[in-house]
Amino acid sequence: MTAAQPAARPNSPENPWPVRTVSQKVAGWIDRLGTIWVEGQVTQINARPGTRTAFLTLRDASVDMSLPVTCSPQLLQNSPVPITEGSRVIMFGKLTYWAGRGTLSLRVTEIRAVGIGELLARIERLRSLLAAEGLFDPRLKRPLPFLPRRIGLITGRASAAERDVVSVAQRRWPAVQIDVRHATVQGPTAVPQILDALEALDADPAVDVIILARGGGSVEDLLPFSDEALCRAIVACTTPVVSAIGHEPDSPLSDHVADLRAATPTDAAKRVVPDAVAEQYLVDELRARSASALRSWVRREEHVIAQLRDRPVLADPFRALDRRHEEIDRLRTAGRRDIARTIAMASSTLEHMCARLSTLGPAATLARGYAVVQRVVPGGNPEVIRSLGEMPIGTQLRVRVADGAARAAVMGHEK
Known part of the structure; x- marks a missing residue:
């Protein structure tokens, strides 16, 4: 700032900027952006014969935004690839703000069509x-x-x-x-x-x-x-x-x-x-398959039940009891027979033993003429005499024979 230039007044309600100042400032800011490359899709071309300026609209394909573009008609005519509406392009130019109309446009000097390979x-x-x-x-x-x-x-x-x-x-x-x-x-x-x-x-x-x-x-x-x-x-x-x-x-x-x-x-x-027809066919098929599976299962279970009923234990439940009853009778008969035989054998043995005992017993010996001589002990049981030394003269004796006993006394000894 030089001394000849007065200081700019600050913007305020008391010192508002006129429209021309705002337009000039906007134009200055945009001018400082310089040249840029812009990509978009051409949506409108207005190039009238005999004019020195062609007007285009460049749109962003992703969002609803567009930018006015101006260029020389020769730039469109000399393009190696025809530029038509819908073409994706890359433009090189400089943004310009038209202060008189308050509009913004891009003045381009180069247009490149985006090829298939680049896409x-x-x-x-x-x-x-x-x-x-x-x-x-x-x-x-x-x-x-x-x-x-x-x-x-x-x-x-x-x-x-x-x-x-x-x-x-x-x-x-x-x-x-x-x-x-x-x-x-x-x-x-x-x-x-x-x-x-x-x-x-x-x-x-x-x-x-x-x-x-x-x-x-x-x-x-x-x-x-x-x-x-x-x-x-x-x-x-x-x-x-x-x-x-x-x-x-x-x-x-x-x-x-x-x-x-x-x-x-x-x-x-x-x-x-x-598909309604295919789904109905599938439903019918599944119903038929399920019905067939159910019938097969019922037949299989009926066959199992029939096999169980044909088993002897279910066909004639008392047959096993009858067979066991006969076996018990047979075993009881055999048991009685064995017991009777055992008793008979024991009785026979007992008789033989009794006979032998009777034969060897003192009663049989006494019956053959022998006698048992016992010494009478006062206040005690008689004692059998086995030798002469056990019965001195005068000893009281008890003589037992086959049919009874008699008392005697020792009168003398003999050898």
Whole structure:
């Protein structure tokens, strides 16, 4: 600041800035940004013959934001790749703020079309990023309901994909309800519209599953379905999402983050909606198989019961008792016979012993003429005399013979 320049007055309610000052300051701030590279999708081209300026609109494919662009018509005409609406481009230029209209635009001096190789490389880098974050993890996949009552369908208006999904689903299960949300499925406005439809269907508690369907197309046509914002929105959904984009060879990133990938829209309808005829046939088959299994089980159990009833112990329960009764009778008879024989043998032995005892006993000896001489002991039992020395003269004796006993006295001895 020089002495000739007065100090700028501070901005306040008493010292407000005029519009021109604000516009000049904004223009100065934007001018200090310098030249920049910007990527986006061309949504509008206005290049009238004979004019020195062409007007374009550059839109972000992920969000509903756009930027006015101006350039020389020759820049569009001399581009090696034709620049058309929907082309993804990289522009080099400088932002300009038009203070008179209060608008902002990008004045570009170079435009590069994003080729297929670059698009595929970007998709591959995004694929690696999402995979590293675990968004492709099979454990995150939500199971589809067996019989959805209401299906949310996001597809293009009056598209073949819509006809295929609706016709196949209603043919397989006529009672199914389909909530169709039309959205642009290619171009710069596709991603915002698809995100809005996806958010609305996910917030509806009556929707059991969401199908994202589109027919085949080029890499540029299917590019919205590899958008990072759309992929993260699919992962964040609480409702199962089925991706049915393109044909079998096509594989946008939405196929990897969705809960189920279908090869075609028709395949999506077949995998989401069960076939009523096939399910009824399966029910009939299962009923027939269960009835057959039950009958087989009953026959098997009846056979087991018949075998048990045919067993002797059940067919004639008293047969074993009768057989045991006969055996007991036989054993009792044998026991009586053995006891009688034992008693007879013991009786015979006893008789023999008695006979021998009788023969050898003193009574038999006395009966043959012998006598037993005992000395009478006063106050005691008689004692048998075995020698002459035991009976001196005068000894009182008791002489026992076969039929009785007599008393005697020793009168003398003889040898």
